[in-house]
Amino acid sequence: MIDKVNAGHHHGHHHGHDHDTENHESCVALVPIFNHLEQSQMDEIMAVTHSVSYRKGEYIYRAGEESDSLYIVSRGRVKIYRLSESGKEQLLRILNPGDFTGELALFSETIHEAYACAMEDTSICTVRRQDLQKLLLKYPSISLKVLAEFSSRLEQSEKQTTRFATEKVETRIALFLAECADSDSHDGEIILPMSKKDLASYLGTTPETISRKFYELEDAGYIKQKSNKRIQIMDLDSLLLV
Amino acid sequence: MIDKVNAGHHHGHHHGHDHDTENHESCVALVPIFNHLEQSQMDEIMAVTHSVSYRKGEYIYRAGEESDSLYIVSRGRVKIYRLSESGKEQLLRILNPGDFTGELALFSETIHEAYACAMEDTSICTVRRQDLQKLLLKYPSISLKVLAEFSSRLEQSEKQTTRFATEKVETRIALFLAECADSDSHDGEIILPMSKKDLASYLGTTPETISRKFYELEDAGYIKQKSNKRIQIMDLDSLLLV
DNA sequence: CGACAGGTTGACCGTTATCAAAGATCGTGG
DNA sequence: CCACGATCTTTGATAACGGTCAACCTGTCG
Numbered sequence: 001m002i003d004k005v006n007a008g009h010h011h012g013h014h015h016g017h018d019h020d021t022e023n024h025e026s027c028v029a030l031v032p033i034f035n036h037l038e039q040s041q042m043d044e045i046m047a048v049t050h051s052v053s054y055r056k057g058e059y060i061y062r063a064g065e066e067s068d069s070l071y072i073v074s075r076g077r078v079k080i081y082r083l084s085e086s087g088k089e090q091l092l093r094i095l096n097p098g099d100f101t102g103e104l105a106l107f108s109e110t111i112h113e114a115y116a117c118a119m120e121d122t123s124i125c126t127v128r129r130q131d132l133q134k135l136l137l138k139y140p141s142i143s144l145k146v147l148a149e150f151s152s153r154l155e156q157s158e159k160q161t162t163r164f165a166t167e168k169v170e171t172r173i174a175l176f177l178a179e180c181a182d183s184d185s186h187d188g189e190i191i192l193p194m195s196k197k198d199l200a201s202y203l204g205t206t207p208e209t210i211s212r213k214f215y216e217l218e219d220a221g222y223i224k225q226k227s228n229k230r231i232q233i234m235d236l237d238s239l240l241l242v
Numbered sequence: 243m244i245d246k247v248n249a250g251h252h253h254g255h256h257h258g259h260d261h262d263t264e265n266h267e268s269c270v271a272l273v274p275i276f277n278h279l280e281q282s283q284m285d286e287i288m289a290v291t292h293s294v295s296y297r298k299g300e301y302i303y304r305a306g307e308e309s310d311s312l313y314i315v316s317r318g319r320v321k322i323y324r325l326s327e328s329g330k331e332q333l334l335r336i337l338n339p340g341d342f343t344g345e346l347a348l349f350s351e352t353i354h355e356a357y358a359c360a361m362e363d364t365s366i367c368t369v370r371r372q373d374l375q376k377l378l379l380k381y382p383s384i385s386l387k388v389l390a391e392f393s394s395r396l397e398q399s400e401k402q403t404t405r406f407a408t409e410k411v412e413t414r415i416a417l418f419l420a421e422c423a424d425s426d427s428h429d430g431e432i433i434l435p436m437s438k439k440d441l442a443s444y445l446g447t448t449p450e451t452i453s454r455k456f457y458e459l460e461d462a463g464y465i466k467q468k469s470n471k472r473i474q475i476m477d478l479d480s481l482l483l484v
Numbered sequence: 485c486g487a488c489a490g491g492t493t494g495a496c497c498g499t500t501a502t503c504a505a506a507g508a509t510c511g512t513g514g
Numbered sequence: 515c516c517a518c519g520a521t522c523t524t525t526g527a528t529a530a531c532g533g534t535c536a537a538c539c540t541g542t543c544g
Contacts, residue, residue, distance in 0.1 A: 082400065082404045084405060103393055104394075107386065107393040108393045114400070136385065136386060137382045140378060141379065143378065143385035144385070147389060148350040149350075152350040154345075154399060159324075161399060161402050166330040195489095197490060205532075206533060207491065208491090211493080213532095410498095438523070447500075450503095450523090453524055
């Protein structure tokens with residue numbers, strides 16, 4: 001179970017929700033939807049962004065809260081997860097620096113349906129809904145970038161839906177490993193981007209099953225578990241036939 | 243298995259892919275993303291749309307084909323489905339008049355990952371990628387509408403993903419029925435928007451299981467099957483606790 | 485060094501897919 | 515308007531898959 005309360009105590013300068021006026025530039029420049037702009041437009045964007053810091057375990061937002069900002073991760077990692085109707089949680093994605101969230105609620109719904117929780121100490125740039133909408137109307141090219149981002153996310157989400165609907169756990173794991181290998185590969189060795197517990201939540205299964213299936217794949221000679229998160233892919237092609 | 247070849251013969255005036263210059267207005271006006279515009283802008287949009295007719299069973303596009311248009315359904319129904327890595331198909335959604343598709347590939351990917359097949363004789367308005375992008379840059383307010391549509395679709399898709407990941411079949415069926423009741427309800431009687439076979443594909447299960455679960459729900463007194471597609475919801479609250 | 489979260493392992497059982505076959509329904513053409 | 519075939523739906527028997535519970539390990543961090 002992901003911890004649902006913010007880590008208790010703040011101390012020193014970087015307590016949660018601390019407005020932090022330094023370092024805007026690096027944050028905004030990171031973001032794909034903005035990085036095609038000229039300097040003058042970039043300045044305009046930076047003028048409406050606010051930087052906030054979160055400590056590990058704190059929530060950027062929770063389901064049910066009102067949404068009025070776009071959140072851009074500039075440092076750290078953020079876990080986005082949902083609770084299903086029956087109360088089980090599912091990990092939707094993990095945000096790394098440059099990734100953003102909050103889009104959904106920005107344009108249609110105004111209530112978050114997911115939870116966003118800092119996995120480590122994290123800095124977030126926020127842009128308010130109204131400011132963003134003004135920018136989008138003024139610089140339509142940003143809209144096209146956002147649309148491109150959305151459509152690829154939608155594509156991704158529908159692919160994931162289809163996998164859940166049609167593939168068994170073993171296949172989902174194999175496909176996940178294959179995708180890691182595509183993006184991460186160093187001689188076929190991959191580093192799992194999350195704990196196996198989180199992976200279970202992401203793949204819609206349990207830690208026990210993840211553990212067992214990993215050993216099955218190892219026994220079959222498709223992979224080798226070098227350490228908890230370091231996996232050597234021995235035979236990618238056969239893996240994908242599972 | 244959804245039939246993968248186009249229905250063979252065309253005859254008369256409305257054979258497939260027939261350019262049909264009448265009746266643009268009704269099609270464009272139907273679409274939520276356009277219906278806030280002034281007449282002059284509407285005319286401009288209609289100038290770049292083309293109307294095409296498809297007979298039942300014909301494909302608007304297939305996975306792997308290049309995508310360069312937005313498709314707006316003006317008459318008929320269209321089934322959008324995917325094939326998973328292992329070849330099983332999953333029904334993603336059914337388009338009714340006013341719904342559109344093709345968005346994904348329009349802004350990022352250029353290759354369709356899904357199949358779009360006419361369930362009945364259908365008329366489609368198409369807008370080419372370049373024409374649409376020009377319109378979006380010229381009238382940024384359209385972009386905001388499209389963004390709103392996308393974000394709600396993304397929300398929907400992620401909710402569906404979470405359901406597949408965390409709920410058992412019986413619960414997914416119950417949630418589906420409840421949603422039908424929300425939108426369709428006439429005294430709690432709903433008309434299934436698709437065959438049970440398609441429903442199985444949509445919910446990631448098999449026709450056999452659908453049939454059995456429906457009878458289980460009926461035995462439990464939650465629903466009553468008046469005919470194949472007419473379902474009377476007897477006890478919505480209990481249904482949602484399944 | 486101890487505590488705690490994450491990971492592994494085993495036994496068990498519920499859920500749901502699969503296969504097969506029969507029955508109902510729908511659309512089509514005669 | 516009816517008969518036919520195709521497709522959808524139902525029903526039964528069976529087994530695989532994966533979830534659950536409980537216990538034990540292991541690594542990590544204070």
